[in-house]
Amino acid sequence: MLDIVNDPTQATPKDPEPAHGAGQPELSRKGFIITYPMFRYWNKDAVGEGLKPRPLNLYVHTPYCIQRCAYCYFKTTTLKDNRLQEIDQYVSSVCKEIALVAQHYDLKNRPIETVYFGGGTPTLLTEENIDRLFAALRESFTLGDAQITFEGEPVTLTERKAAVLKRNNVKRISLGIQSFKEEVVFQTGRRDTEEQTMKAIALAKSTGAEVNIDLISGLPGETPEYWAYSVQRALEADVHNITIYKLELYANTPYYSAEKKKEVTLPSEEEELEFIKYAVAELKAHDYQPVNTFTFSKGGAHDQLNTRSKWLGNDNCAVGVSAFGSLGRWNYQNTNDINGYSEMVEGGRLPVVRGYNCTSFDLMVRDVVMGIKLVHLDHVRFREKHGFDLTKICADELSQLQEDGFVTLDDKNVSLTDHGILFGDYVGRILEGSLKKLSGASTGSRARVLF
Ligand SMILES: C[S@@+](CC[C@H](N)C(=O)[O-])C[C@H]1O[C@@H](n2cnc3c(N)ncnc32)[C@H](O)[C@@H]1O
């Protein structure tokens, strides 16, 4: 039996009893439903909530890179294939799309919580193009004090670019490092030496922005000694956040086909798990606290708010080729084709080519599956939002997950343990399955039967 909290359909002594006879309801002057939930449940406390403007996040995609790294699955294209003039054209189209989306969805006055420039390699853009993107954003949105993040590859972060980021109030610079060992990095096609990488980190810090660095745990050539070296160098770099990605092997990457042909050897799953365990233990020992299942923040004080806000279910308006976002219950993605993208935008059309309308049930499952990746899933907030007590409707699965050492439970949160952080998506899937069982939908497919 599902536990519905504050169920406004439950009769109280004052409710008129619906009249019913032998199979036929009687007409009554009292039972007319004017609104749902009924007025008696409306109150002053709920006024503030409705008047608060809804927060919005922005994502801007830059698909250009100096090389195609052998592991990378992002929609990117290398400079070799594209002349600078084409990048200028792309930036013009993104500026135009920014104006189009702001107008189409009436977003101008919504407070912007975060802006994320992702890629590809946004730091590859010229200073002029970076300025143009910021000018377009300011023209169409209310940026206020948003947390602005800019991604970059170390070799592309020059002093002039760092100055442009500072001038545009960038608060986080996120650098892809992958490994501090050149033996590992060079195999991927990148050319960032350790010296250049350390210089870029220092330069990023000198802007006053918080700095994140990414490492990937399972690259070909990785050994326990190399990995320990990378983790120790990351700690010495004394940055605000360190992100540890487990290598994802996708079919569109050179490493995928090389591995199939046995041209490269990846660390085994067990070895990679050991690498991640080592990193997590070292990070914790140096007071880096997890703010999500892969980002660790010095003293827990420098959260990546873009991820947090999106995973808590707030809107994310995404622009640029292949960018994907969500507004309300609608998920959408732009075309993957750069020329097609520019043509559509220049013709005044939004470049959206696919979408998904979430049901209320999808939104509820999303809050669990994405929310648990933030390490603490606030089940009180969940109950206030969705009307269900997660600790009751997923009681069996939660107690099994507790017994297996993946989660802990208190009167506010379901929290991943240190072990559970390594398996955040597994925990999410178990809870998803639990919710879908209750709803009558099968795991892995869209919910068909709602509560
Ligand atoms: C857009 S890139 C970062 C900025 C810049 N392009 C760079 O590579 O330095 C975002 C991050 O995604 C991660 N990434 C890319 N492909 C990955 C894969 N196959 N598995 C795990 N992480 C991956 C890398 O750590 C990379 O730093």
Ligand code: SF4
């Ligand atoms: S890892 Fe970064 S630089 Fe390399 S291809 Fe991916 S987005 Fe481009």
